[in-house]
Amino acid sequence: MNCFVILGMHRSCTSMVSRALHENKEVFMGENMLGKTTCQPRGHYEDLLFLSINEDILKACGGSWKNPPSEDQINSVKDEFSEIVKKAIAQAESNARNKGAKSWGFKDPRTCITYPVYEPHLKNPSLIFTSRNSDDIARSLKKRNGMSEKDAKSLCDEYNKRILSIFKKTFKCQT
Numbered sequence: 001m002n003c004f005v006i007l008g009m010h011r012s013c014t015s016m017v018s019r020a021l022h023e024n025k026e027v028f029m030g031e032n033m034l035g036k037t038t039c040q041p042r043g044h045y046e047d048l049l050f051l052s053i054n055e056d057i058l059k060a061c062g063g064s065w066k067n068p069p070s071e072d073q074i075n076s077v078k079d080e081f082s083e084i085v086k087k088a089i090a091q092a093e094s095n096a097r098n099k100g101a102k103s104w105g106f107k108d109p110r111t112c113i114t115y116p117v118y119e120p121h122l123k124n125p126s127l128i129f130t131s132r133n134s135d136d137i138a139r140s141l142k143k144r145n146g147m148s149e150k151d152a153k154s155l156c157d158e159y160n161k162r163i164l165s166i167f168k169k170t171f172k173c174q175t
Contacts, residue, residue, distance in 0.1 A: 001093050001096060001097070001102070001103060001104060001123075002102065002103035002104075002124065002126060003089075003093075003103065003104055003105055003122055003123065003124070003125045003126065004021060004027060004103060004104075004105030004106075004125070004126045004128055005105060005106065005107075005111060005115070005118070005122070005125050005126070005127050005128065006018055006021075006105065006106070006107035006111075006128045006130065007111060007112050007115070007127055007128065007129050007130070007163050007166065008109060008112070008129060008130030008131065008132075008159075008163070009109055009112065009130075009131075009132070009137055009155075009156045009159040009160065013130045013131075013132055014107050014109055014130050015045050015046075015107070016130075017107070017128060017130055018045035018046070018105070018107040019045045021105055022045050025101065026101055026102045026103060027096075027101060027102070027103045027104065027105050028092070028095060028096035028099050028101035028103070028104040028105070029045055029047065029104070029105050029106065029107070030045075030046070030047030030048075030049070030050075030092070030095075030106065031047075031095060032047065032048045032049065033045055033046060033047055033048065045107060046106075046107055046108045047092070047106050047107075047108075049088050049091070049092075050088060050092075050106045050108050050111070051108045051110070053081065053084060053085065053088055053114075054108050054110035054111060054113075054114045055110065056081070056084075057074065057077060057081055057110075057114045057117055058110060058113065058114065060077045060080065060081075061073040061074060061076070061077055063113075065109065065110050065113075066145070066147070066151075066155060068113045068155075068158055068159070068162070069113070071116065071162070071165065074113065074114060074116050074117060075116055077117065078116065078117050078120070081117050082117075082120075082121070085117055085118055085121050086121050089118075089121050089122065092104045092106065105126075109159070112159045112162045112163050112166075113159070113162055115162070115166050119166075119169075119170075125170075127166065127167065127170060129163055129167070131160075134152075134153050134156045134157070135149075135153075137152060137153075137156050138150075138152035138153045138156065141155075
């Protein structure tokens, strides 16, 4: 069964892509999703199980979505979260089959940071990268989270650096 992983910084249209896949009905994006909020009136289209796992991974490393731990710190907890991730993937695949979907997927911007924990357990993932101008992201994070535009741009750069690292490793790219 195919798996789609949407990778992108917060406020970079990941919800729009996830919603498009979800509404396709051939891609199961989850049952228990983060709902509508004032900043995302159509919903986030994030499976709460994967969101929770990502938050736990970041917390175990002493970080958060806006204070990402290093890749080495993430790699240091891979074994600790291996069974949890395997079970979540198996559950998502089973739910997708029960819904008659041909594929499944998940999105949570934190996955840009936590992907190394998932990578060994995903079978032939299709990675989808979303991007948005960092100035627009910075303004959006300032409005939503009260973050300075400078800090938001720096965070956006870090997420994009991690995404580039994922693509380099996955596709054996050279730059």
